[in-house]
Amino acid sequence: MLSHKQVEEARTRAVSFFDKAGLVLTAEEKELIEIADFGLGDLERLGLEVLVYVNTERVCAKELVMFAGQTCPEHIHATKNGVPGKEETFRCRWGKVYLYVSGVPCREPRLNGLDDYREYLHAAHEIELNPGEQYTIMPDTPHWFRAGDEGAVVSEFSTRSTDEEDIFADPRINRFTVIGK
Amino acid sequence: MLSHKQVEEARTRAVSFFDKAGLVLTAEEKELIEIADFGLGDLERLGLEVLVYVNTERVCAKELVMFAGQTCPEHIHATKNGVPGKEETFRCRWGKVYLYVSGVPCREPRLNGLDDYREYLHAAHEIELNPGEQYTIMPDTPHWFRAGDEGAVVSEFSTRSTDEEDIFADPRINRFTVIGK
Numbered sequence: 001m002l003s004h005k006q007v008e009e010a011r012t013r014a015v016s017f018f019d020k021a022g023l024v025l026t027a028e029e030k031e032l033i034e035i036a037d038f039g040l041g042d043l044e045r046l047g048l049e050v051l052v053y054v055n056t057e058r059v060c061a062k063e064l065v066m067f068a069g070q071t072c073p074e075h076i077h078a079t080k081n082g083v084p085g086k087e088e089t090f091r092c093r094w095g096k097v098y099l100y101v102s103g104v105p106c107r108e109p110r111l112n113g114l115d116d117y118r119e120y121l122h123a124a125h126e127i128e129l130n131p132g133e134q135y136t137i138m139p140d141t142p143h144w145f146r147a148g149d150e151g152a153v154v155s156e157f158s159t160r161s162t163d164e165e166d167i168f169a170d171p172r173i174n175r176f177t178v179i180g181k
Numbered sequence: 182m183l184s185h186k187q188v189e190e191a192r193t194r195a196v197s198f199f200d201k202a203g204l205v206l207t208a209e210e211k212e213l214i215e216i217a218d219f220g221l222g223d224l225e226r227l228g229l230e231v232l233v234y235v236n237t238e239r240v241c242a243k244e245l246v247m248f249a250g251q252t253c254p255e256h257i258h259a260t261k262n263g264v265p266g267k268e269e270t271f272r273c274r275w276g277k278v279y280l281y282v283s284g285v286p287c288r289e290p291r292l293n294g295l296d297d298y299r300e301y302l303h304a305a306h307e308i309e310l311n312p313g314e315q316y317t318i319m320p321d322t323p324h325w326f327r328a329g330d331e332g333a334v335v336s337e338f339s340t341r342s343t344d345e346e347d348i349f350a351d352p353r354i355n356r357f358t359v360i361g362k
Contacts, residue, residue: 022203024274024312054270054317054338059240061270061338089235089242093205131205136235157235157242157338 001041001180010035014049014065021094021153023063025051033065038073039174046117048072052161060086060161064154066097066147071114074100074121074144074169077137077162085139085165088158092129096148099127101141110146120170129154142169182222182361191216195230195246202275202334204244206232214246219254220355227298229253233342241342245271245335247278247328252295255281255302255325255350258318258343266320266346269339273310277329280308282322291327301351310335323350 002010011033018025034050037043049065066072077086090099098110103125110126111118123142127135129152137143163175183191192214199206215231218224230246247253258267271280279291284306291307292299304323308316310333318324344356 026313029313053272053315056268056317058265058268058340059270059338061242061272061336084239087237087239089240091234091242132207132210134234136237155242157240159239 001178002035002037002043003180006043007035007177007179010043010047010049013067017049017065017067017094017151017153018063023093023153035177036175037177038168039176039178040172044070045114046071046073055161057160060156060158062156062158062161063093064152064156066095066145066152066154068149068151069113069147070151071117071121071146072144073117073173074123074142075166076142077139078165078167079139080165084159086159086161087136087139088156089134089136090129090145091134091155091157092131093153093155094131095150095152097129097145097152097154098148099129099135099137099143099145101125101127101137101143117170120168122169182359183216183218183224184361187224188216188358188360191224191228191230194248198230198246198248198275198332198334199244204274204334216358217356218358219349220357220359221353225251226295227252227254236342238341241337241339243337243339243342244274245333245337247276247326247333247335249330249332250294250328251332252298252302252327253325254298254354255304255323256347257323258320259346259348260320261346265340267340267342268317268320269337270315270317271310271326272315272336272338273312274334274336275312276331276333278310278326278333278335279329280310280316280318280324280326282306282308282318282324298351301349303350
């Protein structure tokens with residue numbers, strides 16, 4: 001659970017990242033930035049700040065902010081009843097992000113400080129994304145990602161976003177943030 | 182027809198717009214910017230500079246540069262054999278763009294200097310997009326758009342892009358640029 005204060009502080013910080021990246025948001029959008037802690041109340045380590053630009057039946061575009069070292073936990077967008085899962089392209093706009101997908105593992109996935117989550121971060125094929133670099137993740141691909149030392153701003157272009165259908169490796173996770181006092 | 186020199190000059194100019202907008206491209210991407218004159222050889226008035234980030238079976242994301250006053254001519258993305266046409270969201274990143282769609286007309290569409298194209302610019306419902314503002318165009322909607330006095334950089338998020346299937350109002354148009362000497 002996050003407090004209202006934590007959410008507000010995270011939102012203000014996220015706005016400062018958008019500013020650094022030179023991405024302009026409307027005043028209304030700034031208020032709509034979602035602070036996602038995946039139900040773990042450990043936002044600095046596992047979390048994501050998300051602004052959804054558009055999400056229709058067919059297309060979704062989001063902007064993601066990640067604070068320094070912040071991790072989005074491993075999940076898949078599963079094909080279900082013959083309907084292909086979400087396909088998503090990450091394009092780094094600012095900072096650096098390490099994306100891990102299933103495949104040939106790299107020697108050392110960046111798991112420092114994530115001991116209690118390590119068990120659920122399996123994918124170990126590393127793709128380093130710097131500004132202007134991008135990668136497309138096809139449906140049913142396990143993936144997680146982590147910001148570099150300065151954090152990151154990442155544009156996501158995808159098919160319809162159905163966060164409620166994401167399947168997370170870590171059973172402790174609830175995609176939806178609970179906000180308390 | 183555009184000369185190689187014209188194409189190269191337009192590409193260099195487009196890169197300077199990306200720089201102004203703070204959008205980072207790779208060196209390879211800079212070379213891939215498409216200079217679209219719609220077959221009219223009148224790039225300053227009717228044209229578009231386009232970088233396709235991704236275009237799969239399901240999703241497309243592009244960045245558009247428009248020089249000052251440049252116009253993308255009226256067209257529709259038509260539904261065909263029951264397959265819905267392209268759905269696209271324009272998000273202004275830098276500068277200003279005037280988008281015209283079918284609907285209640287505004288008093289004065291910005292047609293100055295476009296006399297010889299006016300006949301094929303019917304849509305007159307104006308949506309002004311400044312940085313951080315966006316609009317979603319559903320399939321089968323006639324639309325055209327024009328940059329403001331400084332030009333514009335616009336992100337486009339859409340379903341699969343099939344430029345060859347766009348239906349233009351102006352019969353003189355050929356979507357694909359011919360490049361000569």
